Amino acid sequence: MTRIAIYARVSTEGQAEEEVPINGQIDECRKFAADKGWEVAEVFTDAGFSGRTDDRPSFRHMIEIIKSSTNPKPFDIILCWRSNRLFRSVEHRLAYSRIFRRHSIRFVAMHEPEFEGASAMFMETVLAAADELYVSQVSEDTLRGLKQIAMAGYSTGGKAATGYRNVRKVAGLKPNGEPIMRTGWEIDPDYAPRVKKAFEMCANGSSGPEIIKATGVVTSPSSLVSLLRNRAYLGERIYNVMKQVDGKTRRRANTKPEDIIRKENAHEAIISPELFDNVQAVLERKRPHIQGRAQNSKRTYLLTGLLWCKAHQALYTGNTNASLNYYVCSAKRKLGAKISPCRNVKKETVEKFILDNLKTHAFTSKRIRAGLEYFARENQKNKQEDDRERKDLLIKINKVELELKRFFEAIASGVNPENLTQPIEERSDLKNKLYLQLAEIDRQREIDLLLPDITDSMIEGIRAKYIDMFAASPEKLKAILPEFIDRIELDETTARIKYFAVEEQKVGCNWRPQGDSNPRSPP
Known part of the structure; x- marks a missing residue:
């Protein structure tokens, strides 16, 4: 049976004291899990903590359990009411989604659609692109400041x-x-x-x-x-x-x-x-002056660790022979060609085929628009939550200020100030704490990634940026691919890409084994 962990969170102390929102989230998640036939193994709750930070006791405890576990894993799925219960920033979503994937744990938000196939991979890539944009902006601002200091x-x-x-x-x-x-x-x-x-x-x-x-x-x-x-x-x-x-x-x-x-x-x-x-x-x-042609750099096999032989469920590994570069089934290396007659796969051919299919079938204008619209909806929901948090904080601030006003009026009417020193100090500290929370919400809203109106030209520009990703250096591209691809199963006629946490999806219909001039049709 699929084992799950439920995570629930509320942001303000008022909600935490009532506990209705948290209990409501847990109840809905339990019902959702029962309908799916899932077993609830753990329940993690953080009451009175903002989702903008990952410094939440139960959240940190859940991550430590995941990191410290080996086999069997503690649970198969993390289920929450909405994704913003678990994450409120792109950086955190990216970082912890990678941790979940490394431990083969899915993340499901019950009130959000689960994207399938290339769409699921694409959504993670949209997040990665947004994170890269954020880091790039911060890097540019930092570099600009350092240049001014150096000048x-x-x-x-x-x-x-x-x-x-x-x-x-x-x-x-x-x-x-x-x-x-x-x-x-x-x-x-x-x-x-x-x-x-x-x-x-x-x-x-x-x-x-x-x-x-x-x-x-x-x-x-x-x-x-x-x-x-x-x-x-x-x-x-x-x-x-x-x-x-x-x-x-x-x-x-x-x-x-x-x-x-x-x-x-x-x-x-x-x-x-x-x-x-x-x-x-x-x-x-x-200085030595070396003549002659420089040595060729080491070949980078982009699909190492991703390319699998479907017949033997064994990895293909890179092999360089003179000027020829091939992927070879590891079972063939171990057992010999007679027992495992898998054909070698020409490196340049299969890599080009996979990358071309990703460009054509994964990074489409339709998926980019869907991704942007999804983020726009999430931003609006986050803004509404911020508004509720601000309203709750302002009510608390007004209440504390009214109490302080009454204390000072009592002192003015003749009450001994020493009798009110401690409650005045407590209310003053609480007031400062509330104002700091209010300032943090406003500060974070200023630096949140804001999406302009979605236009066709904007979508095409983003698509061009994604396609440029495939022009990165082989070393960088090799590091990017495992972020969203689990494996690529290969036989003589079909390449099938399997993404993390989704069913495998066939990409393309033909490929050329060993660089043959004519494509072969699938059976």
Whole structure:
């Protein structure tokens, strides 16, 4: 029998005290589960907690149970009254949906439609795109602010270059008169002379090991080269030359020259321009000049871990033979071609077929419109809930202010103030708490993702953005596909994509095994 966990939540203390909304949610969920033949294994409730935060006791407890479980899993489905009982932000929905998928747990909202097939995958992708848009906006705003800091000559974070040390400086005043503090660099009296000596020794022809031993500014020749090429020692502040790639490796970015921040005289120079130029000339002469064609980079097999042999229920794995790239059934590798006569699948052919089908059948204008309309409805419901929360808070604030007014009137009429000190302090603390909750609702509403009116041009623009996703680097694309695809079952005539938590759906009708010139029809 399918085991489920019910999650229910109300936002305000008034609702939590009444407990009617929570009990109503649980009762409806139990009836829904009984109609489906599901067994209720757990019930999690959070009373008086906003869905905008994931810092809710029962919610955190439920996530810990999921993460700490192995086999068997604690339940198969998380059921709630509406999805906004569980999530009120795109970021949280994405993050925790991935956790649910990794543990093979479905999420069902009883008053919302369950999307099927490619539609279900698409809705998750819409969420991913919305999250990426949000992160991109935050990243752009952050980068813009860091550029302004760098242009003013201040540090954008991290340790100072060897030979300098960080120092806090007043960069201006806030509207309220408080100082704006920024981090700058100043000469480090212990290491700056060593850095200058390293440059001088290099200019005079000393070797890397000799410089390292004499100065101790670095520990390896590669680090020494980086130090000797650093224009920070000329007093320059350079920013936005490096970037992270796929969140893992750092490499020199292909940044446009106009986007690189260069600020001269940002801090005191350690060496002269003449000495720096002499050192660069020495490094260039020592730089090895390798001729010949560069080695081919390692092939990225996009469908590794996703492509399955239907006949043997075994994974296809990548295989590179000379200049030929194939997916090979792992059962064939293990048992031999005579026992498992599965044909090898040409890498480029099957990858192109799968991606083309996703573009054509999953990312359609109709599904994009359905996704946007769904988000618009959810935004409206969230706004209504915010309005109810604000109304409840304002009623409580008015009640507390009235109580405080009566206390002060009593004092004015002759009541001893000491007798009212404690209740006045309690009401004042409660009033401040309520105003903070009200301010948080208003702040969150300002940063919520707002959807403009849905138009045909808007939909086509979004569709173009989705299609651009398939032009990402192979490494990034390989990381994207498992977010919504469970497996791709393959036989000689059919490719069938199975999405998370939905029934498998056939995508396309023909494919070309091993890159044959003519497509083969399914049986």
